[in-house]
Amino acid sequence: MMHHLESLDGRLLFAIPKKGRLYEKCLEILAGADIQFRRHHRLDVCLVLNHPIALVFLPASDIPSFVGKGNVDLGITGHDVVLEANMQNFVTETLRLGFGKCALQVQVPEAGPIKTAQELAGKRIVTSFEVLAGQYFDKIDKELGLVGDAATQIEYVGGSVEAACELGLADGIVDLVESGDTMRAAGLHAIATVLTTEAVLIKSTTPKHPHLTPLIELITSRIAGVIASSKFVMCQYNIPRGKLEEATSITPGRRAPTISPLEEEGWVAVSSMVEKGKSATVMDELVKIGAEDILILKLDNCRV
Ligand SMILES: Nc1ncnc2c1ncn2[C@@H]1O[C@H](COP(=O)(O)OP(=O)(O)OP(=O)(O)O)[C@@H](O)[C@H]1O
Ligand SMILES: O=P(O)(O)OC[C@H]1O[C@H](OP(=O)(O)OP(=O)(O)O)[C@H](O)[C@@H]1O
Incomplete structure (x- = not known):
């Protein structure tokens, strides 16, 4: 297997649970973050095709200590597993991933x-x-x-x-x-x-490879986008300008809603991110205050 180890040189090592409850969701996240790889049968290390990254498929319970000791730069595992491995001072949980709850x-x-x-x-x-x-x-x-x-x-x-x-x-x-x-x-x-507990993205508190920090940040931001796009939907509607204040209190958005003028005098269009689970209630409330043409759009991906 030496030829594999050699080609890992300089690559960011990213640990993924090799089986179990977290495995399938991790594959979805990798796909959403456009981390492309072909996992060969029975091989636990595989090179990412479009980034200087290698994925390492490991038992979930081993991932905190690999990351904590700096053998691996980034990992996904359960919050429970981090504490059970007593690695909470050696790894930083950078994202809560919303699955494995x-x-x-x-x-x-x-x-x-x-x-x-x-x-x-x-x-x-x-x-x-x-x-x-x-x-x-x-x-x-x-x-x-x-x-x-x-x-x-x-x-x-x-x-x-x-x-x-x-x-x-x-x-x-x-x-x-x-x-x-x-x-x-x-x-x-x-x-x-x-x-x-839920699944978390972890990195070493004292990274061994500082040159990889920008790549770790890029991957973290991509994964945060994938997670947000599964939690939020985009809500768009038209509303009389006089009702705008009420409308924006119903859909405040993550930072602020986007408001654009309509050709029709006195009306504006609003678009705002809304939590998926709240979208039905939000639409009910918008109808009540006179919003029209209310659309809920699924997000394929996002960066927020
Ligand atoms: N029923 C469950 N629902 C949601 N998340 C779970 C569930 N069971 C386990 N998890 C999460 O997944 C992690 C790994 O658990 P899992 O049962 O998949 O272990 P495993 O990969 O089978 O590990 P082992 O090496 O012990 O066989 C747990 O630590 C927990 O964070
Ligand atoms: O409350 P529930 O929905 O039933 O889930 C709980 C079960 O899930 C996990 O085991 P898992 O099924 O992953 O298999 P394992 O025992 O092989 O780890 C966990 O160890 C529990 O046994």
Whole structure:
């Protein structure tokens, strides 16, 4: 594989989760940022065709330490993974990416007697997040004066955490929950939230390759554009000039709405970015104050 390593010289290394929950969304982001590559079968390093970048496909959980130690310049992973790797002082989370949203929760058998994290403290917990679970229960143990043998026991498992209670390995677990399907199927319910998380773009706090800073900024700005274009839509409408103040309070835009005169006396056209989830309500309100020809346009991409 030496020929690959040699050609990495001078390239920005960008780590992407090689599989799992974040993988597909990362590919969409790379496409949206026009980062072109052909990933050869089973190869975890691949050269980007149109930038001096190489993509490195790694397990999500390894990405924070690679970036933090400066082996890799940029990466996408979960906020939870950054904290679990204890890399929060070595990496900077430059963008929240709006996907991979879930919560790390304390869960116990629904049928059992335990109702709070305090009641679970001092018992056996199984998790893949031993650092975060450890910190969470250390604090509770201290508050309750549980020390030595009385302290909460945290045991690491690599997967299938939700089976631990049924198997008699644990009194409770700490695991990720999105829809709650996995939790409910295992007969568990959540009694506390350790943290909420989403995918983030990370870079090293002390970059090893300062000459790459402009490229890191370019890629960051492109990715920010891709994320914004999936969160916002463009709203355009015509409104009598007298209603403009009300209209702009409904659609203030990100900085300010764009207002152009119409050929028809007394009317103006407004265009403004609106959060996707709010577009129906915004249109209702615009109709109420007399706006006409209201259009919501999907953004293909943007730089904001
Ligand atoms: N159900 C989910 N919904 C949304 N995001 C999730 C979900 N599960 C995991 N994530 C996010 O994706 C990250 C990677 O989780 P995932 O389950 O894909 O791991 P994996 O790639 O299978 O890792 P492993 O190497 O442990 O097999 C998590 O740390 C979390 O940030
Ligand atoms: O609340 P839900 O929507 O059910 O999602 C939560 C599940 O998703 C993750 O696992 P994933 O399915 O990614 O597989 P893994 O166990 O192989 O990591 C996580 O570890 C939970 O088990």
